[in-house]
Amino acid sequence: MGKEAWTSFGYSEQSNPFLYVVVPKRLRNANVFEQLRQNSKELITHHDLHATLKDILYHQSTSNFTEVDFKVFDKNLRGSSLLRRFQAGKRRNCKTLPIPFQFCICQYEKRDVTEGTLKNILGQFAVEQLAAFLEAQNVTSMCEKIKLQKVEAKQYQSTKINNLPNNTNFFEVTFEVAAPAKGKFQIPIRREQGQLDLGGALFTRMDKYGKNGDCMKNDLLRPYCTCKNESVLSRTSTNS
Structure with a gap:
């Protein structure tokens, strides 16, 4: 974007x-x-x-x-x-x-997560879920492996979000994947009693992906997959 x-x-x-x-x-x-x-x-x-x-x-x-x-x-x-x-x-x-x-576009207060361990846990969980999503779509053989490169996180300060109990937290997690994969993504993550879960149904791609996902037949998957070179060549030859 x-x-x-x-x-x-x-x-x-x-x-x-x-x-x-x-x-x-x-x-x-x-x-x-x-x-x-x-x-x-x-x-x-x-x-x-x-x-x-x-x-x-x-x-x-x-x-x-x-x-x-x-x-x-x-x-x-x-x-x-x-x-x-x-x-x-x-x-x-x-x-x-x-x-x-x-x-939700309501203006809830958010603060940067400064604790390195927590940020890393959130980032690792996010990339694992993104990788699991691609695996569920049966396209992992065509995409570069998803690994964490960098992560930033903000914690929502309001306890009134969707009637959250006191032991539940919401985080806005922004992460970059490591090369050769490409992409910066954002996803809300919910933590309840120490357990993590995705707070949204979709990962938001925050940077331009151009032709990186051209091997995907399903356009909805293009933002999430960095195609391996042979996958792009295969898709190109098929279309030809």
Whole structure:
């Protein structure tokens, strides 16, 4: 992702990309427009966007876009239409909305982990999990071996993250893999009663990977694999 990934703006863009909405002129004096403006100041998710599209397609179009009362669109409430009032009495934050911790943009305080042993433990766990992910995808024979080169970590100071018990900690771990593999990655790690677990479903690639993963048929794996030379040649000859 390059240098931009390390800015506060870049971090937010990774987790919650910018959404720009253009409202038709005929609705810019309507109640739904004012409601949309109010809702834009709240934390929203892609589930809300999905609910909004359903609202436009199945409900607002039949009422000439006059409805702003809260409405449930699915049995399992995950998203709310941006054209309507949000659910009364429900705070909109990462604890109450279906937002995985990895993609939460709430500004929790974080402090650098300075203890070398702890940083190394977190880094080793992270690379082991990344290697295990590639192994589960059955592509390890095509990728350079994953080893830890460098690690930095920050610990979240808030005890209110997702109602964490007192004996649970969350860390933001950023690590580089050793050559010949390439890559700088980030992943949240959870520690509970001394046991480590990934706090997110995906590793975030923090630097550009170019053609390093071109041997991967699955594009989702390209950021995580540094292809061995023979793997790249094999993929190239196959495509030819």
